[in-house]
Amino acid sequence: MAIVKATKTPARSAPISESSILGWLQKNLFSSAFNSVLTVFTTYIIYLTVNGVYIWGFADATFVAETRRECYGNSLTGACWAGVIDWLDNIFYGRYPREEIWRINFGGILLAFWMAPLWIARAKGKVLVGASVVVFYPFLAGYLFSGGDKGLFMQVMISGAIVAFAINMANAIAGLLKQQSIVRLVIGSLGQTNAADKTQRNLLIALVAVGFGAAYLWQSSWTVEFVTWTKWGGLFLTLVISGIGIASALPGGIILALGRRSKLPVLRVLSTGFIEVFRSVPLITVLFMATTMFPLFMPEGFVLNKLVQVIIAVVLFNACYMAETVRAGLQAIPKGQFEGAHTIGLGYWGTMGLIIMPQALKHMIPNIVGSFIGLLKDTTLVSIIGLFDILGMLRSISKDVPWLGLHKEPLIFGAILFFIICFAMSKYSRHLEVKLSAGNNH
Amino acid sequence: MRPKEEFNFFQDQRVRSAFYQILTAGLVGWMVWYLITNTAHNLEVRGMNTGFSFINASAGFDTDFKLIEYKPGIGTYGDIFIIGALNTLLISFLSIIASTVLGFIIGVLRLSSNWLVSKVALAYVEIFRNIPLLIQIVFWYIGVFSLLPVVKKSLDLSFGAERVILNNRGLYFATPIPGDLFWMTLVTLAAAVIGAIIYRRRAHKRQDATGEQTNTLLPSLAAIIFLPLIVFFATGMPLEWDIPTLQGFNFAGGTSVPPAFLALLVALSIYHAAHIAESVRAGILSVNRGQNDAAMAIGLKPGKVMGLVIIPQAMPAIVPPLISNWMNTVKNSSLAIAIGYSDIVSLFMQTALNQAGYAVEMVGMTMAFYMFISLTISFFLNIYNKRVQLVER
Known part of the structure; x- marks a missing residue:
């Protein structure tokens, strides 16, 4: 049994x-x-x-x-x-003319739409989207924010920005609806899918040229009022400084990091020295140096305004920190990648640009977001040298007659605002870290 | 057969590398030369002074907080530089100690088995890391230390003994003045400490040899506390107190620190503790879990598991970020300028520069000071890293 x-x-x-x-x-x-x-x-x-x-x-x-x-x-x-509610506009926009504030908001919305395809999985051509933002958006936004007469260069860049933005939006919609890039879609709808590459390319160039011409004609029909930089302020100014800071610090950091890892002793010594000097002094001393020494450095009669001085200082300072981030990213790339690239006959720039950097940059995204958070927090230091960024605005509330002596509430409001922005970004960077490392377990 | 190497001037690696290097050196050299000539020209046009003669010139302004003897009009700009440097070092040193202790506590609490405690520690870290340090410093200064009671209604932190007094002008505390025979107490204390160390070493040796454990803590503590006390009383208590007393509108006597000092100390400690807590946590997590289990298995108590097994092994992972945090503390102490504490930046690079106007020299000296500190700290960090790497298994 x-x-x-x-x-x-x-x-x-x-x-x-x-x-x-x-x-x-x-x-x-x-x-x-x-x-x-x-x-x-x-x-x-x-x-x-x-x-x-x-x-x-x-x-x-x-x-x-x-x-x-x-x-x-x-x-x-x-x-x-x-008091804080009464000053809310000032906290966000500084002393920017009230009837022109739409320009700031419009610029922000434009940027959000421009960058949106980067987060849409189905959209095509993300590298081009990123590049077009970096190349064209600063000019469009710069003109939107400061206004005045457009020079010829500015007109060309603005037209370029309009065309780039339009193509980008069309591309994103095409990606979402038809899962095709806009180029394929246009070629297809013109019945040229099987035409020679050269014909296709000429066709596209012609289309872009027509678009550019139309944009150029359209943008020359309007201007916006000039707003001097001293009226910029509040959270807007903080974001402008840190935005320019991070966008220019990245290329600067890449150059410095490559210099530091270079086999050429002169390049290595110069980059290392530059990085170490800026990393060992506090940002506030660099800002003071910018405001006291830059006027001395310039040829006689050439005057930089304070905002430009500050931005140069912030960019130099952050490029050195970014260089170390980039260096860490480069060190994480296995040696085999370099050797493989050499084997297929790529030179230094080919190896770096096509093989190493794309991989390293992907790994660095969380750290770059981290640097941006740090930069955003550090930007409050410009209030010490007399720019009215968000902290400068928060502190001026207590000097406004109706709210004399109101110190605590504005500071706490600013702290909460920063906490929300920075915490959200750091959570996002941690999420990215997990996402990127998940795709990399080989 | 080896192919014959042909020398091609434009394709040769060595020629190229030499060319690029000369090009870079030339560009950088040209730029430096351009800036220097511009600066020299501008200085001349503006009639600004150059050279380091100002160091011996007398400075006409006073500062509210100084560690050395200084009188305005008599003291020199060199003295001002030293006062600023010492003030920076003092506030950094105290903040580093406070933030490290606090950071270790929070970092360990982050890993507590108690859910609530670990979440509170997490909230602490996230809140203080994500708010700009400058806002925190200004808040502590304007929102807390400036709102303390006025002099007449000072808070007595020594429970009625009037030895430690806090008001909106700062913190006042009594300072001991050693008498004639006080050195004997100090000598006894030193002897007791040395004795305790020798005793401890012997106990360790004995434990290694025989396995017998001796309680070293109590006898050592007793010797270190009571022996100097006995000598102190036997020599007739040769110690007097310089007690802060209310004279007119302010306290005189004792030692005082301004509210800006307190605000900076508190803000720096809290902010950096949050960062240190994160590196402590990461360091502890980097220790293999098996170490914890094994330590528990041989019967160590949780406190000893942490202290004898986990933390020592986590140290190599904790120390580098810890030291870079210390470096940041020194650098961030320069934010003192926002609330008027006389550190090197606000005293020397700001006030003195505005008074004397040797822009290039003064900015250079201040930056050199910070670079010297950073290089010193990274020098010791490198030594530590080398030592740690050697014992790594």
Whole structure:
């Protein structure tokens, strides 16, 4: 007689510590007497903090008032958010003329749309999208923000930007709807799919030229009012400085990093020295150097405005930090990649540009986002040398007559704003890190 | 058969590399020369002074916080440089100690088995890392230390003894003044510490040889605390206190630090502790889990597992980011300028430069100071890294 059980033994239920809330609590919060005391104590501290913040920031706070005195009349123990709300436009846009603020918003929206295809998996030609942003957007945005007369160069760049943006949008839509690049789609709809490469290329060039001409004619029909840089301020200025900073620091960093790893001693020594000097001094000294020494460096009669000085300082400083990020990225590339590239006959620039950099840059994206967060936080330093960036604006609230002495609330508002931006970006960079490393487990 | 190598001037590797190097050196040299001639010309046109003679010229301004003897009008710009440098070093040193201790605690709490505690530590790290340091410094200064009670209503932090006093003008504390025979107490203390170290070494040797453990902590502590105390009382308590007392509108006597110092200290410590906590956590996580299990298996208590097994092995991973954090602390202490603490940047590169106007020299000296600190720190870091690499298995 075989001892065989005819029915399947039912699975035992999970232990109580894994399956119920009580079990979870017991395991994670009250596993020992010490842990229980710790939990209760921490809960109490959290309660005190949250309750205090709630009473000060919400329950007793004043959101609508004309002056600080009115806030006090309402409650002595609560926050006076009315001052911050009253200054909200200044905090975001500085002293930019109110009727022209749409230009800043428009520039921001334009950038968002321009870059959107980078996040759409089905869109084609992402490298070109990125390149077109870097090449054309700064000119378009620069003109939008500062305005005035367009020179010939500016007119050409703006027309180029308009054409690039239009092609980019059409390409993204084509990618989404037909899963084809706009080039294939246009060629196809003209019935030229089987034509010779040369014919296709000429056709495309002709189309782009026509588009460029139309854009040129259209953009020469309008101008926007001139707004001098001293009116720029608030979060807008912070983003402009850090945006230019990160966009120019990357190429600068790549050059410096390649120089530092170069086999040529002169290049190596110069790059290493440059990187180490800027990395060993604080940013504020570089900013001071920019404002006190740049005027001395320039030929007589040549005056740089303060914003340009600051931007140059920020770019130099960040290029050196970026160089170290890039160097770390390059070091992560296995030697076989270099050897493989040499084997198929590529020279130095071919190896770097086609084989090494694309791989290294992909690995560096999380770190680049990290540098951008750091740069964004560091940009608040420009308020020390007298630019009215977001911190400069937040601190001027306390000097405005109705809100005299209102220090704490603006600073806390700024802290919350920065926290939201930086935290979101750091979460995103961590997500990227996981995503990129997941595709790389070979 | 080896193919004959033909020398082609335009294709030769050596010619090319020499050409590129000469080209770069030439470009950089030209640019430096261009900037120098421009600067020299501009200095001349503006009638600005050059040279280092200002170091011995007397400076006409005072500063509220200094570690050396200095009188405005008599002290020189050289003194100002030293005051600024010492102030930077002092605030950096204290912030580094505070942030390292706090950072280690938070980093270990981040890995606590208690869910709530680890989440609170996480919240601390994320909040303070993601808010610009400058906003934090300004907040502590304007939002906390400037809002303390006025002098007449000072807070007494020493519970009525009036030895440590805090108000919106800063922190005042009593300073000990050693008497004639105080050196004997110090000598005893030093002897006790040396004795304790020898005792500990012997105990270790004994444990290695026989396996017997001796409790070294209690006897050592007793010797270090009580022996100097006995000598101190036997010599007739040769120590007096310079106590801060209210005179007119302010406290006099004792030692005082301005609110800007306190704000900077607190902000730097909290901000950098958040960064250090992350590297401590990463370092601890880098230690193989088996080490933890094995240490538990041989019966060590959780505290000893951390202290004797995990942390020592995590150190090689913790130290490099820790030291780069220390370097950042030194650099970030330059934000003192936003709240008026007299560090080297605000005192020398700002005030002195505005007064005397030796822009190139003063900016250069300040940067050289920071470079010297960074190079010194990275020198020691390299030594440490070499030592760690040698013992790596």
